[in-house]
Amino acid sequence: MSVVEIHGARRPSLPLARMTGATLVVLVVLFALAGPLLVPGDPFAQSLMKALAGPEAAAPLGYDHLGRSVFHRLAHALRLSPLIALAAVATAGAAGLLLGTLAAAQGGWADRILTMLADALLALPGLLLVLIVLAILPGTALGFWAGLSLVLWVEFFRLTRAATRETLASPAVQASRLLGFGPAYLFRTHVWPEIAPMMLTAAAFGTATAIMAIAALGFVHVGMRAPTPELGLMMVELLPYWREAPLALLSPVLATFALLLGLTLLAGSRET
Amino acid sequence: MSALASRLVQAIMVALLIGAATFAMMRSLPGDAAWRIAAGRYGYDNVDAAAADAVRAELGLGGPALPALLQWLGDLARLDFGTSLVTGRPVAAEIAHQLGASASLALVAVLLSLLIGPPLGILAGLRPGGPLDRGLLVASTGLKAVPQFLMALVLIVALAVQLRWLPAAGHGTARHFILPGLTLALGLAAVNARIARDAMARIAAMPFWRFAQWKGLSERQTLIRHGLRNVSVPLITYLGLQFVTLVEGVIIVESIFGWPGIGHALVHAIFSRDVPMVQGTALVLGLGFVVVNAAIDLAVRHLDPRVAA
Numbered sequence: 001m002s003v004v005e006i007h008g009a010r011r012p013s014l015p016l017a018r019m020t021g022a023t024l025v026v027l028v029v030l031f032a033l034a035g036p037l038l039v040p041g042d043p044f045a046q047s048l049m050k051a052l053a054g055p056e057a058a059a060p061l062g063y064d065h066l067g068r069s070v071f072h073r074l075a076h077a078l079r080l081s082p083l084i085a086l087a088a089v090a091t092a093g094a095a096g097l098l099l100g101t102l103a104a105a106q107g108g109w110a111d112r113i114l115t116m117l118a119d120a121l122l123a124l125p126g127l128l129l130v131l132i133v134l135a136i137l138p139g140t141a142l143g144f145w146a147g148l149s150l151v152l153w154v155e156f157f158r159l160t161r162a163a164t165r166e167t168l169a170s171p172a173v174q175a176s177r178l179l180g181f182g183p184a185y186l187f188r189t190h191v192w193p194e195i196a197p198m199m200l201t202a203a204a205f206g207t208a209t210a211i212m213a214i215a216a217l218g219f220v221h222v223g224m225r226a227p228t229p230e231l232g233l234m235m236v237e238l239l240p241y242w243r244e245a246p247l248a249l250l251s252p253v254l255a256t257f258a259l260l261l262g263l264t265l266l267a268g269s270r271e272t
Numbered sequence: 273m274s275a276l277a278s279r280l281v282q283a284i285m286v287a288l289l290i291g292a293a294t295f296a297m298m299r300s301l302p303g304d305a306a307w308r309i310a311a312g313r314y315g316y317d318n319v320d321a322a323a324a325d326a327v328r329a330e331l332g333l334g335g336p337a338l339p340a341l342l343q344w345l346g347d348l349a350r351l352d353f354g355t356s357l358v359t360g361r362p363v364a365a366e367i368a369h370q371l372g373a374s375a376s377l378a379l380v381a382v383l384l385s386l387l388i389g390p391p392l393g394i395l396a397g398l399r400p401g402g403p404l405d406r407g408l409l410v411a412s413t414g415l416k417a418v419p420q421f422l423m424a425l426v427l428i429v430a431l432a433v434q435l436r437w438l439p440a441a442g443h444g445t446a447r448h449f450i451l452p453g454l455t456l457a458l459g460l461a462a463v464n465a466r467i468a469r470d471a472m473a474r475i476a477a478m479p480f481w482r483f484a485q486w487k488g489l490s491e492r493q494t495l496i497r498h499g500l501r502n503v504s505v506p507l508i509t510y511l512g513l514q515f516v517t518l519v520e521g522v523i524i525v526e527s528i529f530g531w532p533g534i535g536h537a538l539v540h541a542i543f544s545r546d547v548p549m550v551q552g553t554a555l556v557l558g559l560g561f562v563v564v565n566a567a568i569d570l571a572v573r574h575l576d577p578r579v580a581a
Contacts, residue, residue, distance in 0.1 A: 017413075123565075124290070124558045131542045136293075136300050216419055216421045253422060
């Protein structure tokens with residue numbers, strides 16, 4: 001939801017940073033997927049006798065204020081928002097790629113209208129659009145997916161359009177055209193290798209942005225609804241009890257930070 | 273002046289987009305909008321079908337879509353934002369009331385971030401690869417991965433709950449500015465510092481910089497005479513782009529700290545389906561971005577005449 005610019009002449013991004021980022025993301029995903037398998041449990045089961053109790057074998061991260069296992073709630077939360085984020089990024093990436101290539105190849109009015117639309121969307125805070133879409137569509141998960149896709153496609157569109165325009169004007173593409181190759185071939189051999197690494201970076205940033213947005217809106221009570229385990233919601237629920245159960249609050253905080261830091265590092269050297 | 277013309281087009285598109293989006297919101301609200309609005313006005317315990325019908329008739333919530341959309345956009349074009357469905361006061365008056373609180377918070381945040389980020393960035397950029405540069409890279413990468421609400425949580429727990437130095441929420445005195453301002457400023461400074469550092473490193477490697485030092489200027493004089501203005505151009509350009517981040521932060525941070533500003537109002541308006549208020553606040557935020565960036569376009573031309581040429 002913030003504007004991202006590529007810097008041409010930056011120091012080469014450290015492979016070490018990328019490796020660290022990938023490791024962090026893999027660890028968090030592994031916890032989300034394998035955690036509940038190793039320690040079976042129900043994220044919704046309440047037992048008020050155990051409210052805010054410390055860790056034990058059945059609940060390695062202790063219990064929250066309603067006596068639900070923080071471990072299992074966290075694992076579920078770490079499946080939910082990344083899944084929505086990935087779905088939104090996939091949709092936005094496909095739309096941005098398609099429209100960006102179209103705008104660059106067609107030029108003219110199609111290009112002008114798409115660029116105007118993208119510029120207008122850039123001026124709007126992403127959270128605002130997500131909030132409006134959430135109010136229009138039924139179902140919070142569906143609303144988040146649609147709203148985040150609407151916000152994120154602009155970035156993919158801008159990157160694709162800029163890179164494709166440049167590539168299409170290059171002598172290599174002119175030569176290919178003179179040899180009679182069609183648009184599908186041109187895209188596959190000339191355009192895609194040019195934009196693929198950018199797409200990967202933008203996708204990592206987009207995923208981080210989407211996860212942040214879901215958590216932020218959960219934190220101010222306008223995102224996911226109460227019994228659903230969600231990162232921001234868990235934090236705001238556990239905040240009042242932080243003296244009694246610091247571990248219960250720290251777990252979602254650290255998991256969110258690790259996931260976002262991992263994605264940022266994975267994305268590599270870009271600003272904002 | 274074509275830059276200003278394209279900003280004007282952007283502004284019109286923003287207004288159209290928000291108009292259409294809020295109209296869609298009005299039309300397809302899940303549940304009965306009339307009931308919700310009635311509940312917002314009279315309280316959830318005092319709503320009955322008669323009250324909802326009265327609201328429906330008053331606001332014209334039934335009827336065909338297309339004429340309603342045209343009328344909706346027409347009202348927008350005449351700058352008639354209507355009245356809040358909940359309080360019944362004109363939207364313009366409500367927003368004028370809240371905008372001051374938000375603007376002062378945003379201003380404090382930007383000034384704080386400019387005090388923290390660029391000086392560190394410039395010092396780091398003067399010695400690329402030095403300990404400060406490497407430390408700053410780690411710190412700003414870490415800070416960028418902390419969303420604003422998480423920063424707010426950490427600051428509240430550390431400074432307000434544990435140390436009891438500052439109030440955790442509220443509005444009124446200068447002390448109340450510190451936590452929300454700092455929350456926003458740290459996120460902005462993480463980016464500011466990197467941009468200042470990159471610009472400074474690039475400028476310090478240029479021949480004119482070496483010439484300035486060769487002719488006898490001290491590092492301090494070189495920085496003041498030749499450095500600052502050059503660093504300020506990318507910094508100010510990014511400040512304009514960061515406006516969106518700032519506004520998003522304001523929406524979240526105001527809700528967390530109970531700040532009576534436009535972001536807080538927006539979240540409440542969305543919650544109670546107060547569509548005219550949503551439209552008004554969204555317009556102010558979107559057009560604010562365009563105005564700020566138009567001003568920044570002009571400022572950059574003034575600072576760096578090469579852009580205009």
